[in-house]
Amino acid sequence: MSDSEALDLATRYREILRQAVYVVRAIEADGELSTSQVSTLNMLSGQPLRVSEIARNAGIRVPSATEQITKLATNGLVERIPNDHDARVVEVRLTTLGRHKLEAANLRRNKEVAAAFAFLLPSERQAIDRAIPAIAKLNEALSP
């Protein structure tokens, strides 16, 4: 790929991404979890994580993660658990309520997106499906 082809592809990619961000943000419902809250909770759906791990996974700083967690904990969606081996560490765990709210929010959002996918041709859905691993690798390459 020539330099100018790469620049052209980058331009189109950046533009489509900008659009997609606004469009996906717009499917948030009133009173539901915010997109960043869903992201944080999704991370915790497998196992509890430390504050610093949450920050690293989310691409944000530790104080910002603390703030998110404080808000989620106030709403009873996560709980802080002290670590027996290292008293500096705080593990953050989904509560049952948090898990239920997360599943509801994920399902609603995914249904909306899935409904939009129904407007695409099979070949178009396939094109997006095949691009997802490549975008993941690109994200990796762009990460610090």
Add this chain to the structure above:
Amino acid sequence: MSDSEALDLATRYREILRQAVYVVRAIEADGELSTSQVSTLNMLSGQPLRVSEIARNAGIRVPSATEQITKLATNGLVERIPNDHDARVVEVRLTTLGRHKLEAANLRRNKEVAAAFAFLLPSERQAIDRAIPAIAKLNEALSP
């Protein structure tokens, strides 16, 4: 495509998008235009637009667009032009300075993204290339 396949695709698509947002935001340089400023200015690179048109294109409310424009105008990147036929309307136009700063910011960002594309296999670049029109159509389907 079955419902569960569509839901699965939607899940993976939402997740990859979330990642991409953080990663692309992170390539902002200090003292440069912000991502939302670049978006606004890119809209104006073709022809002047009304405040309400900018808001609609950007997927934001009119007062938010006004605020963006005020900031850009304060920095000399755009100028407000009254409309002869309708005194309620304000057209917003790129200044020469705005055009130069926009081109510099676009080039720097696109170079960073293009450099990341270089880490991908040709087949992976092709996969993203082919997905872009499909994502555009998906954005269309998700728009209100």
Add this chain to the structure above:
DNA sequence: CCTATGTCAGCACGACTGATATTC
């Protein structure tokens, strides 16, 4: 004593709603 971890305080950006001119 130095480092790691998490929190607190204060700030910036960018969105929102509701209220207000002004013009059509």
Add this chain to the structure above:
DNA sequence: CGAATATCAGTCGTGCTGACATAG
């Protein structure tokens, strides 16, 4: 008069840096 256009005022969410307490 009602609708359209843009702005202003005030608020909220989410990120940041710098300072700090506590633990290793």
